[in-house]
Amino acid sequence: xxxxxxxxxxxxxxxxxxxxxxxxxxxxxxxxxxRCAVVLDFPPMGSRDEKNQPVGFDVDTCNDLAKALGVKxxxxxxxxxxxxxxxxxxxADVGVASTSDTLERAKTVGFSIPYFAxxxxxxTREETGINTYENLxxxxxxxxxxxxxxxxxxxDVKAWGGGSFRPxxxxxxxxxxxxxxxxxxxVVTNTVAHAVVKSGKYKGFVVKGDAPYVTDYVSLIxxxxxxxxxxxxxxxxxxxxxxxxxxxLFEKWVGGEAPxxxxxxxxx
Amino acid sequence: MLNYxxxxxxxxxxxxxxxxxxxxxxQIAVLSMVIGVxxxxxxxxxxQSNNKLFYGFSTGWVELARNTPALFQVYMTYFGLGSxxxxxxxxxxxxxxxxxxxxxxxxxxxxxxxRAIPHTQTRAARSLGMSAPQAFRLIVLPQMFRIVFYPMxxxxxxxxxxxxxxxxxxxxxxxxxxxxxxxxxxxxxFEYFAIAAIIYYLLAKFITLSSRLFAWRLFRY
Amino acid sequence: xxxxxxxxxxVLFLLQGAGTxxxxxxxxxxxxxxxxMLFGLARATAPWWLNAPIGFVLDILRSVPLLIQFVLAxxxxxILKLNVTAFTVxxxxxxxxxxxxxxxxxxxxxxxVPPTTRRAARSLGMTYTQDLTNIVFPIALRVALPSWIGLTLGVMKDTALxxxxxxxxLLRSSQILVTRLQEPLxxxxxxxxxYFLMSFPIARLGARLEKRWREND
Numbered sequence: 027x028x029x030x031x032x033x034x035x036x037x038x039x040x041x042x043x044x045x046x047x048x049x050x051x052x053x054x055x056x057x058x059x060x061r062c063a064v065v066l067d068f069p070p071m072g073s074r075d076e077k078n079q080p081v082g083f084d085v086d087t088c089n090d091l092a093k094a095l096g097v098k099x100x101x102x103x104x105x106x107x108x109x110x111x112x113x114x115x116x117x118a119d120v121g122v123a124s125t126s127d128t129l130e131r132a133k134t135v136g137f138s139i140p141y142f143a144x145x146x147x148x149x150t151r152e153e154t155g156i157n158t159y160e161n162l163x164x165x166x167x168x169x170x171x172x173x174x175x176x177x178x179x180x181x182d183v184k185a186w187g188g189g190s191f192r193p194x195x196x197x198x199x200x201x202x203x204x205x206x207x208x209x210x211x212x213v214v215t216n217t218v219a220h221a222v223v224k225s226g227k228y229k230g231f232v233v234k235g236d237a238p239y240v241t242d243y244v245s246l247i248x249x250x251x252x253x254x255x256x257x258x259x260x261x262x263x264x265x266x267x268x269x270x271x272x273x274x275l276f277e278k279w280v281g282g283e284a285p286x287x288x289x290x291x292x293x294x
Numbered sequence: 295m296l297n298y299x300x301x302x303x304x305x306x307x308x309x310x311x312x313x314x315x316x317x318x319x320x321q322i323a324v325l326s327m328v329i330g331v332x333x334x335x336x337x338x339x340x341x342q343s344n345n346k347l348f349y350g351f352s353t354g355w356v357e358l359a360r361n362t363p364a365l366f367q368v369y370m371t372y373f374g375l376g377s378x379x380x381x382x383x384x385x386x387x388x389x390x391x392x393x394x395x396x397x398x399x400x401x402x403x404x405x406x407x408x409r410a411i412p413h414t415q416t417r418a419a420r421s422l423g424m425s426a427p428q429a430f431r432l433i434v435l436p437q438m439f440r441i442v443f444y445p446m447x448x449x450x451x452x453x454x455x456x457x458x459x460x461x462x463x464x465x466x467x468x469x470x471x472x473x474x475x476x477x478x479x480x481x482x483x484f485e486y487f488a489i490a491a492i493i494y495y496l497l498a499k500f501i502t503l504s505s506r507l508f509a510w511r512l513f514r515y
Numbered sequence: 516x517x518x519x520x521x522x523x524x525x526v527l528f529l530l531q532g533a534g535t536x537x538x539x540x541x542x543x544x545x546x547x548x549x550x551x552m553l554f555g556l557a558r559a560t561a562p563w564w565l566n567a568p569i570g571f572v573l574d575i576l577r578s579v580p581l582l583i584q585f586v587l588a589x590x591x592x593x594i595l596k597l598n599v600t601a602f603t604v605x606x607x608x609x610x611x612x613x614x615x616x617x618x619x620x621x622x623x624x625x626x627x628v629p630p631t632t633r634r635a636a637r638s639l640g641m642t643y644t645q646d647l648t649n650i651v652f653p654i655a656l657r658v659a660l661p662s663w664i665g666l667t668l669g670v671m672k673d674t675a676l677x678x679x680x681x682x683x684x685l686l687r688s689s690q691i692l693v694t695r696l697q698e699p700l701x702x703x704x705x706x707x708x709x710y711f712l713m714s715f716p717i718a719r720l721g722a723r724l725e726k727r728w729r730e731n732d
Contacts, residue, residue, distance in 0.1 A: 067694045074695055078528050107474065108681060110481040111586075115593030117601055117681060134481040168464060172478025192384060192464035193475065198694035199373070203464065205697075206376035227697045298594040361668075361714040362707050363675035366686055370703055373693075377700040451578065458580035470582065483590040491579045491587060498578035 050252040054119050060097045062088035063104045063118035067198040069221040070279040071124050071142075083279040084122045087141065090271065091120070091246075091262055105196045106170045110135050113247060120259065121247035124215070126174035136250040138259035140243035141266065143285040144215035146175050148237055149222070151230045154210045158235050168192035168209040170200055174242045175213045201228060213237045217280050243287070263287075298484075305485035308476050312486075315472035316493050322468065323454040323501075326389055330396025330453070331446075335435070337401035338408060352401065359398020364456050367391045372463035385467070388460040392453055399449055400442075407442040408434065440513050447505045451498050458494075469493060520696050526705075532688030533709050539606055539684065540671040546610030547670070548663070551617020558618055559625040569618075576615035581676050584608050589680045605677040613670050620662045624655030657728050664721035668714050685709060 054060050064084045066072045072082040080101045092099035104112045109123045113135060124144070127137040150156045156165065162179075163186045169176035171193035183191040192209060194200045197218070203209045205228045214222075219233045246263065248255045266272045267287065276284035340352025359367070368391035375382060382390060411434055419429035439446075458470040465471045473490040477483050557569055576584070588608045592599060628651050636650045637643075678687035689706035693699045 066691075074691065076522070076695075077524065078691065078695075102681070103683070104681060107478045111483050111590060111593075112681060114481070114483070115589050115601075116596065116598065130480060171466075171474065177479070193466050193471075194464045195462055196690070196694075198690070199464070202373055202376070202693070202697075202699060206373070206381060207379070208372070208376055208381050208464075357715065358707075358711070361672075361718060362710045363672040363686065365675040366672075366703070366707055366710065369686070370707070373699045374703050455578075455580040458582045461582075470580065473583075483586060484594060487583055487587045487590065491583050494580055494583060495575055495578045 049254045050119060050249065051254040051258055054095060054097060054255075058097050059100050060088070060092040060095055060120070061100045061102050061118045062091070063102050063109050063112045063121040063123050064088060065106055065109065065123045065197070066101075066103045067105070067196050068124065068218055069225070070217055083142070083275055084124065086275050086279075087266070088120075088122045090266065091122070091259075094262055094265075095258075107172045107195055110247070113249060119248070120255070123247070124244040125247050126242050127245045128174070128177075132250075134250060135247045136252065136256045137245040137247055138256060139263050140245050140287050141263045141272075142244045143287055144174075144217065144242040144244065145285075146178075146213050146237035146239050146242060147216045147219045148211055148234045149204065149214050149219045150211035150232060150234055151204065151207075152232050153230065156211050156234055159237050162189070162211055164189040165210045166190050166192070166208070167211050167213075168194060168200055168203055169212050169214070170197045171195055175215070175237070175239070178237070178239050179213045201231075204228070205231070213239075215242065221280075241285075243289075300485060301480075301482050302485055304480070305476075305482060305489060308472075308486070309489065311476075312469060312472050312489060312493060315467060315469035316497060318467045319454060319457040319469045319494075320497060322385070322389055322392065322457045322460070323450065326392035326396055326453050326456075327446075327450050329389075329393040330400055330449075333393070333397035334400035334404050337397055338404035341401065341405050342408070355394075356398045356401050359395050360402070364391070364395050365459050365462065367395055368456075368459045368463060384460060384463050384465040387463050388457065388465055388468075391459070392456045395456065396449055396453055399452075400446065403442045403445045403449070404438060407438040410441055411437050443505075443509050443513070447502060450501050450505065454497055454501060455494070519698060519701060521692070521698070521702065521705075525692050525696070528692065529685065529688050529705060529709065532683060532685040533713065535682065535684040536671065536674050537713070539602070539609065539674045539677060539682075540667070542606040543609035543613050543670050543674070544667050546606070547613025547617050550610065550614035552621050554614055554618035555621025555625065558622040573615040573618055576612055581608075581612060581673055582679055584612065585676060585680050601677075601680045601682055605674075605680060605682055609670060609674065609677070612673070613666065616666050616669075617663065620659045620666065621655070623662075624657075624659035625651055627658045628654045661721050661725035661728075664717060664724070668718055668721075671714060672710065 048056070062084075064072045064080060064082075066074055066080050066082075068082075068084075070082055072080060072084045075081050080103065085101060088101060089099045102112060102118045104118070104121075104123065106123075109121050109125060110131065112118045113121050121135075124142060125131070125137070127140065131137075148156065148159060148162070154165070156162060162183075167179060167183060167189065168191060169179050176193055180191045180193070183189055192203065194203060197214075200209075200212050200214075201222060204212055216233075222228060223231050223233060246259045248259060266275075273284050337352040337355055340348045341356065343349050343352070368388055371391040371394070372382060372384065372387035375387075415433055415437070416429050419433040420426070424432065457468055460468050461470045461474050466475050469490055473486045476486045480486075554569055554573060558566055561569075585605065585608055589601060589604050592604055632654070633646055633650060636646045641649065674684055675686040677684055678690075683691070685706055689702050692702050696702065
């Protein structure tokens with residue numbers, strides 16, 4: 027199938043019409059491989075173990091999805107800003123990558139129902155004296171380019187005037203910059219913040235208070251026009267919660283009470 | 295048919311922002327070139343020096359700049375120096391990284407240029423009563439710059455292209471940074487990057503043409 | 516003594532990245548050289564209506580940052596729905612980029628052969644092809660080879676940019692290790708050392724060749 031598509035594409039070149047194609051869901055099942063775009067510098071959702079192999083909540087979720095489809099899972103590492111390009115450029119079939127479901131993005135990709143929810147907290151070093159979100163005013167801040175929290179933080183920094191905001195290409199670079207003092211604080215998801223502090227890899231990192239943003243619901247993503255696949259993803263997320271697997275994975279990677287994935291007072 | 299619809303209208307709306315970014319890119323390229331040329335003159339002298347320390351330092355700089363990727367150099371000036379507690383701003387780090395690279399490449403160009411100037415010239419200048427620095431500054435350097443002007447123009451274009459690396463160290467005000475910011479917000483990668491490519495091309499042409507004009511004004515007899 | 520949590524395993528991981536760097540370099544230089552020779556020959560000998568458009572396209576490739584070219588090619592590929600890997604895209608873009616520079620080197624080499632020499636060859640009864648293969652190429656090679664070596668090394672360093680489209684080469688593997696081990700300076704220095712070791716010996720060889728051949732002139 028793949029071979030034929032390639033050959034056809036090469037033959038027909040750029041302008042020719044492509045032959046009618048089975049949809050993505052068919053393709054995945056036929057190829058026997060599910061390629062998941064996962065962010066691997068975002069513990070506990072995705073990271074690498076000491077053998078440099080991918081592990082984490084998102085990796086396990088991808089494996090579950092592959093199992094449900096009856097195919098093999100393949101993890102495609104993508105930095106945050108590269109998640110959707112990876113999908114659009116067909117390097118991955120689905121994104122299991124903590125993608126916030128913004129309306130701007132929905133113009134380009136399709137979202138499943140939320141499979142996880144984050145609260146944002148402030149991560150800083152002990153000696154900066156930052157205790158609340160208001161303290162960030164006038165400080166050097168930074169976050170991962172294009173994420174929910176980066177967009178919200180940059181907007182506030184601009185509104186405050188003074189201080190600075192730096193977008194980095196990977197979450198790892200943000201932590202590196204924070205530990206070296208290139209920035210004084212960042213806003214990250216609670217899970218990441220606690221995982222990073224607990225790991226003890228960065229000296230002096232502390233979590234200080236919540237950022238006053240709305241809950242960041244994140245979804246699995248697929249191409250916008252692949253309705254068949256998106257339907258499947260919705261049911262998959264539903265089943266993960268229904269069967270208790272969601273709680274189980276949350277316990278394994280994060281611990282504590284698993285966040286509620288529904289919004290009160292409205293249908294999805 | 296193609297499964298992608300181009301959204302050019304919102305992309306073109308961002309043109310003013312991107313042109314602002316282009317100015318920043320051009321500024322970094324020019325500054326890095328000025329700093330690079332100054333350092334390169336000293337490195338070129340160091341490469342011919344009998345002083346072991348000066349020679350070693352210059353050779354180390356030149357070989358390091360020429361034998362590692364520019365991306366590596368920029369990443370190193372930001373995160374590498376950062377682990378010594380030296381915190382450069384993204385803009386400064388990028389500028390320093392490119393200037394370091396420029397100096398390394400230009401030093402070798404200058405060395406070739408210096409070699410092409412006969413020693414008799416210096417001797418003639420000295421016998422006219424000039425001091426050694428005077429002879430170098432007034433006789434040797436102007437002739438060298440004439441010889442190396444074309445390779446310098448090339449390096450200037452490269453410096454401009456290298457400014458695109460700033461995005462890896464958190465710079466969001468240059469052309470690539472602005473483009474990437476727009477890209478991650480909307481995921482209309484092709485549209486924004488195509489516009490950026492055209493602007494870079496025009497900037498590169500602008501540099502080539504203006505340096506030709508400059509050379510014509512400067513070097514005519 | 517200096518302490519690190521870098522294991523032997525991690526060093527192998529870095530070397531694997533270096534392997535990817537070399538593989539991409541190989542394909543890019545191979546493809547780029549073949550294309551570059553064709554374009555260079557066309558630039559040196561073809562009539563203006565063929566020469567000008569080729570020159571224009573190659574000039575664009577030399578005037579747009581590689582980073583932008585990679586991103587553009589990668590997204591364009593997805594728009595066309597071509598089923599090729601990022602690795603292939605990386606190699607093709609880099610090969611075209613190499614070709615753009617190689618063409619100028621080849622052109623310079625060919626134009627460095629004095630027209631009188633070529634006329635002499637033709638008047639000795641050589642055909643155009645014989646003139647090209649027996650007279651022009653050997654002389655042009657001497658002029659072009661040192662620059663070509665420089666170009667190859669340049670391409671090897673430029674492969675670092677493919678990390679942008681998701682390929683794990685040397686620089687990206689070092690970033691991955693930095694993420695896990697938090698020893699940026701040490702690990703980046705190792706990566707830099709590997710680049711240096713891959714590039715420096717060949718650079719010296721090129722410099723020696725250039726010197727030796729110049730003496731013969």
